[in-house]
Amino acid sequence: DSGVTQTPKHLITATGQRVTLRCSPRSGDLSVYWYQQSLDQGLQFLIQYYNGEERAKGNILERFSAQQFPDLHSELNLSSLELGDSALYFCASSASGRGYEQYFGPGTRLTVT
Amino acid sequence: KNEVEQSPQNLTAQEGEFITINCSYSVGISALHWLQQHPGGGIVSLFMLSSGKKKHGRLIATINIQEKHSSLHITASHPRDSAVYICAVKGAEGSQGNLIFGKGTKLSVKP
Numbered sequence: 001d002s003g004v005t006q007t008p009k010h011l012i013t014a015t016g017q018r019v020t021l022r023c024s025p026r027s028g029d030l031s032v033y034w035y036q037q038s039l040d041q042g043l044q045f046l047i048q049y050y051n052g053e054e055r056a057k058g059n060i061l062e063r064f065s066a067q068q069f070p071d072l073h074s075e076l077n078l079s080s081l082e083l084g085d086s087a088l089y090f091c092a093s094s095a096s097g098r099g100y101e102q103y104f105g106p107g108t109r110l111t112v113t
Numbered sequence: 114k115n116e117v118e119q120s121p122q123n124l125t126a127q128e129g130e131f132i133t134i135n136c137s138y139s140v141g142i143s144a145l146h147w148l149q150q151h152p153g154g155g156i157v158s159l160f161m162l163s164s165g166k167k168k169h170g171r172l173i174a175t176i177n178i179q180e181k182h183s184s185l186h187i188t189a190s191h192p193r194d195s196a197v198y199i200c201a202v203k204g205a206e207g208s209q210g211n212l213i214f215g216k217g218t219k220l221s222v223k224p
Contacts, residue, residue, distance in 0.1 A: 043212075058211055
């Protein structure tokens, strides 16, 4: 158990809908990273937050957004969902913003039908 | 060309065999991670390396910074080692903290 929790575990929704994925980092970790794993692309970095502020942005679509709250949990919002958004979404946390040790959550499997 | 390349993509071994998975990268890095992803999807961090060699049980990871290459070795492989092994690199000092991933090596160990 990495200490990182993600909810929900599974999510099935229809095209055009909006969903919110939640991540709670390990106790004391200030940084949260969101990653997407699709069958054809592998794991890709989406976005990083450090202590409530956006730190880095990767291949995140404009339809996706994220935030980190004062209690350090983070949410990833996916809107206007398309079939191609079906993937595993992982969050990871680390103590610092430099990401040397990252601990991965169990992931949320999103299926868009 | 991907910044992180792994080989082989797929590997089938008999129980007890010595296994090597390779990772080459083209960017400057400050650290390299080896991750294990189980069939259920969960990701476990096995090693983080910035130089030399690390050992944990039957797993050994090495890195050659000059050659931009790392290897993950599994000695006396077991069916429970069956998983996808992913190499990921963190950019050079001063860069962002996110990881760049290889596409993974799917290992299947037969009894």
